[in-house]
Amino acid sequence: MDRRKFSQMVALTGAAGLMGRSMPARSQVRQIRIVNSGGASADAAAAAYGKPFTSKTGIQVVTEGPNLLGKLRALVETGNSSTTLFVLGAMAFEQAKSLNLIRKLDWQKIDPMPMFPETRNDYGLGFIFYSTLMAWRKGQRAPNDWAQFFNSQDFPGKRALPDNPIYVLPAALLAAGVPMEKLYPLDVDLAFQKLSVFKKDVSIWWKSGVQPPQLLRDNEVQYAMAWSGRVNGQEGVEYSFNQASLDISFMVVVRTAVDAEVDAAYKYLHEMTVAENQAIYYGIDPYPGNSPSLEKLLPPEAVKKFETAANNKSVQYYHDAKWWYTQGDAVERRWQQFKLSL
Amino acid sequence: MDRGASTLGPRAAGTQPRSRGWKAALPFVGPLLVLVVLGFNGPILLIVNYSFSAAGTYSFVNYQELAATPVFLRVIGNTFRITVLTTFVVAVLGYILAYWITSLSERTRNIVLALVVVTFWVSVLVRTYAWIVVLGNAGLVNRTLLWAGAIDAPIAFLYNDLGVIIGMANIQMPLLILPLYAAMIKVDQRHLQAAASLGASERTIFWRVFFPQTIPALASSVMLVVILCLGFYVTPAILGGGRVPMVANMLDTYINSIPRWELASAVSIVLLLFTLALFMIYRRLDKWASGEEA
Numbered sequence: 001m002d003r004r005k006f007s008q009m010v011a012l013t014g015a016a017g018l019m020g021r022s023m024p025a026r027s028q029v030r031q032i033r034i035v036n037s038g039g040a041s042a043d044a045a046a047a048a049y050g051k052p053f054t055s056k057t058g059i060q061v062v063t064e065g066p067n068l069l070g071k072l073r074a075l076v077e078t079g080n081s082s083t084t085l086f087v088l089g090a091m092a093f094e095q096a097k098s099l100n101l102i103r104k105l106d107w108q109k110i111d112p113m114p115m116f117p118e119t120r121n122d123y124g125l126g127f128i129f130y131s132t133l134m135a136w137r138k139g140q141r142a143p144n145d146w147a148q149f150f151n152s153q154d155f156p157g158k159r160a161l162p163d164n165p166i167y168v169l170p171a172a173l174l175a176a177g178v179p180m181e182k183l184y185p186l187d188v189d190l191a192f193q194k195l196s197v198f199k200k201d202v203s204i205w206w207k208s209g210v211q212p213p214q215l216l217r218d219n220e221v222q223y224a225m226a227w228s229g230r231v232n233g234q235e236g237v238e239y240s241f242n243q244a245s246l247d248i249s250f251m252v253v254v255r256t257a258v259d260a261e262v263d264a265a266y267k268y269l270h271e272m273t274v275a276e277n278q279a280i281y282y283g284i285d286p287y288p289g290n291s292p293s294l295e296k297l298l299p300p301e302a303v304k305k306f307e308t309a310a311n312n313k314s315v316q317y318y319h320d321a322k323w324w325y326t327q328g329d330a331v332e333r334r335w336q337q338f339k340l341s342l
Numbered sequence: 343m344d345r346g347a348s349t350l351g352p353r354a355a356g357t358q359p360r361s362r363g364w365k366a367a368l369p370f371v372g373p374l375l376v377l378v379v380l381g382f383n384g385p386i387l388l389i390v391n392y393s394f395s396a397a398g399t400y401s402f403v404n405y406q407e408l409a410a411t412p413v414f415l416r417v418i419g420n421t422f423r424i425t426v427l428t429t430f431v432v433a434v435l436g437y438i439l440a441y442w443i444t445s446l447s448e449r450t451r452n453i454v455l456a457l458v459v460v461t462f463w464v465s466v467l468v469r470t471y472a473w474i475v476v477l478g479n480a481g482l483v484n485r486t487l488l489w490a491g492a493i494d495a496p497i498a499f500l501y502n503d504l505g506v507i508i509g510m511a512n513i514q515m516p517l518l519i520l521p522l523y524a525a526m527i528k529v530d531q532r533h534l535q536a537a538a539s540l541g542a543s544e545r546t547i548f549w550r551v552f553f554p555q556t557i558p559a560l561a562s563s564v565m566l567v568v569i570l571c572l573g574f575y576v577t578p579a580i581l582g583g584g585r586v587p588m589v590a591n592m593l594d595t596y597i598n599s600i601p602r603w604e605l606a607s608a609v610s611i612v613l614l615l616f617t618l619a620l621f622m623i624y625r626r627l628d629k630w631a632s633g634e635e636a
Binding site for chain 1 (some may be wrong): 411413414416417420474478479480498501579580583584585587592595596597598599600601602603
């Protein structure tokens, strides 16, 4: 059993609540704990936000992964106060709000630098934009939209799609000709009807974002739906933002966190709005941050590739997180049903 | 045939110390007992509790939902299907390998056993990913076959049932081989010699004298493999390409993404009951296999 799994189990049994209290509540905060998605994003955050935060406040930052919604629920339900900040995707963010797992932010204490309005939420600070887009192996005929992506006659080859209806159903509907601005509420029946036709060309339903670029390079598949940051700058892989979905990752405060540590964490959140820090982040994990002035700090070739660059943003759509919150369960069941038919 | 106590020694002699009472054993068994009760049985009771709770009250809602949604039972069914197939592969190949090991000289035997044990040293995750390098479309096997002209297009070893079964069988194999080997090495050679001296053919000696004596060990290691297969997560997730739905992967969704712990608990309890039923069948089989001395 690896360390990650073990720490998850400890959290689930509630034992972490007893062991994880690093300090008595009244004494000075010496450390805050952040749960994030690990990998490159953890390295980038440590260099971009952790370093300036620690040098200014003297407070150490401990990070751990993965950032599963179930883990957040376990932390809160067991009254665990060890973790202060938690990274959530747009969909999980909506669920966490409804399940009362996170705190309202005190934006005055955060005192942010200028940021894009959609990244400033009562309950979370959006810190990166990411897209879920179509990518293909270099040398393969380039598709313009999802209709072409799924057209295996003119675009021969195998496909890899995420094992997640949130990204797949809208793409199937776009392929069926539903206009981007009329996607929601999703026509679930039509989406599954389309998928039952497309499924013969899909050889892999991926679980982890590292899979699609690797599968493309190995020639295991020729077309794949992928996270933008995972294919950006990857040798032998091409991609397009056309009809991609745009999402925001949020940093949230765990409801059961210690007040003094939350105050300290606000200073960390402030660092997440500083354009210079975001430029460092981009250098390690290429996702753009929430500052409108970030573009001035990076070379124009990088800015052109931004998920949020005007010409990229205009061809993408946002998910309706609220729709998924109410329908997610029913769709998941049909998704399992669909997977059994593969 | 007389199956005397002398050859089946450890088992037949093991009845006496039991009467000496558990009090003397408590200081030694106690810590483990506490660990198992607090760390394992306690959480299981919590899961039972979760499975019966809905909106703050107790009810059968989760189980009703489970029964009304065929997909849950079908995923459990698929899990058992993959488990049975994997176990069959492990049992056949593992038995042959263990039998072969007993026939080797002591030196070679140790080397082969070491090779079997070495696989425990490598993480399951690494071993699972390694199969992609070996069996993928651009993997060693396919490239060799393509180069040799044996095939025109790569064979789809991975991202289907076959990939999952290969990966799982690889991980489970040592768990069957080691106890089976231990049982085989204990089989009294004089039984085989006696059979031979009475004119039995090699085939008859194996099937009527040797094989029956290894059935209990085979059955118990098969059971171990079955129980571990039922909860497999990593291998189906990676080598199944998301096309081989298994319970653990579905539970992951219901625990971590949705998160509906109450429903996930109900699914877990149903799986646990299925497994217990299987275990009871195994106990029956075990009694039958070990015959009169049980």
